[in-house]
Amino acid sequence: MADLVLGPVLRHVDSTSATVWVETDTPCEVAVAGHRAETFQVGEQHFALVVVENLAPGTTTDYDVRLDGDVVWPRPDSPFPPPCIRTTPVRRLLFGSCRAAKGDVVDGAADKLGPDALDAYALRMKDEPRERWPDALVLLGDQVYADEPTPRVTRWLAERRPEPAGEVVSFREYAELYHESWSDPEIRWLMSVVPTSMIFDDHDVRDDWNTSRTWREQMAAKRWWPERIRAGLASYWVYQHLGNLSPDELAADELYAKVRSTGGDVQPLLEDFAERADREVDGGKSTRWSYRRDFGRVRLLVIDTRSGRILAGPQRLMVGDQEFDWIEENARGDFDHLLIGSSLPWLMPHALSHLQSLNERMAGLPGWRGRVGEKVRQVADLEHWPAFRASFERLARLLERISRSDDAPGTVCVLSGDVHHSYAARATFASSVDAKVYQLVCSPVHNDPPWVFRPAFRLSWSKPIARVLRWWADRRGISPDPVGWHKLSGPHFGNSVGVLEVDGREARFRLETAKGDGLDEATSLTL
DSSP, X not given: OOOEEEEEEEEEEOSSOEEEEEEESSOOEEEETTEEEEOEEETTEEEEEXXXXXXXXXXXXXXXXXXXXXXXXXXXXXXXXXXXXXXXXXOEEEEEOOBOOOXXXXXXXXXXTOOOHHHHHHHHHTTSOGGGSOSEEEEESOSSOTTSOOHHHHHHHHHHOSSSTTOOOSHHHHHHHHHHHHTSHHHHHHHHHSOEEEEOOGGGTOTXXXXXXXXXXXXXXSTXXXXXXXXXXXXXXXXXXXXXXXXXXXXXXXXXHHHHHSOSBOHHHHHHHHHHHHOEXXXXXXXXXXXXXXXXXXXXXXXXXSTTOBOSSSSOBSSOHHHHHHHHXXXXXXXXXXXXXXXXXXXXXXXXXXXXXXXXXXXXXXXXXXXXHHHHHHHTTOOSGGGSHHHHHHHHHHHXXXXXXXXXXXXXXXXXXXXXXXXXXXXXXXXXXXXXXXXEEOOOSBOOOOTTHHHHHHHHTOHHHHHHHHHHHHHTTOOOOSSEEEEEEEEEOSSEEEEEEEETTEEEEEEEEEETTEEEEEEEEEO
């Protein structure tokens, strides 16, 4: 009898359809709410994405998962409410990034990373009525930590092979990271009832992934890297990207059609695709991981800020020009709120923002100064939007145009993570605009950065330090910032989840931080 290895994970949901992702232990037919899909095979593993159609808008549909006709989920002894699909409008959206798996916990000892904020949210949520549940979840990177495996996974890797020690290399090894992270009972239930969108960040592949051209050359020299990047992107396609697509996008996706129609193992097909996706050709990439989700009057536009980077040209670009054209096209429309999902913040603490633009300039110099600049870039993780100055300015111009257009939304919110502290900032432009523009950051969901991060991030908001660095940037010929911004709240530390609530054209941001077995409200702002 077939059984579930992982899932169900509720992914794309609109007013009349949904997709549900599962991993199984053997080939089988998967049925969800009367709709069926055959599994496809990657190596020794089996997956399916079931498209559930003809749902009624504004309704809730309980579902179970059947493999070859046998009900395997929910388990009979589950303490959680049954999984369901809700086609109601999105009024409450959760977001955050940097959720490391729980390590070994011996004899009830406390988790060394602190309480998991998403875990705590799920525990509270299961006792609430469904109308109070969040309507969407956006995970903004570092769903798994391929470069920082837990002690359990490290031991498991050592039993598989001696070299390279501690490195996740193959598809099966990446899968083990997802098994460890997503098998958490509270998270597994949460992801079965809340539609989830995802995008990678560096740790999903490796720390500092695509920081620079020099970084790519350094990694290419490692004999195990080609296999690792192929497996990393192939596993991302299976575990994360596939569920970001709507039923119409799935139907038009050539790779997905090949995967479903190919008999037997499709791992070589996916890894060939991944190798092409990693390549930079003529200032662009063959694959667009960025995507769009529409939640009624709310548009979510998620930007790939890692794999889409252009590093070989005369300018470092966060995404290539062709992909940025796609972003600009999809940022237009008739909606009340525009959400830009970017794993990396656009508006940083001012001192850090100026420092990153300065470092980009230095790293581009010839000789020893460029080498020093590159070393600092990698060691200090100076690779956010301001470190790709041309892209930083282009995004600023885009958001200003949107905010001043005839059909401007009520708010434009850039949702980000990565930086291991949380904050809210408001953007301002040279002249008034109709939409309010914000940078909202929530990081981490479950991690514990080195203690030095806290004083460093507090200092990075210092106005005197920012003024000195801006003066230095002026002397180095760095263009004036096309946008101003001021902090509304933060920096906040600790494992947290961001909550964005919308009501018509109004919105509210709340940050909830895990404390003990519950959550405390760290800040609440009317936007």
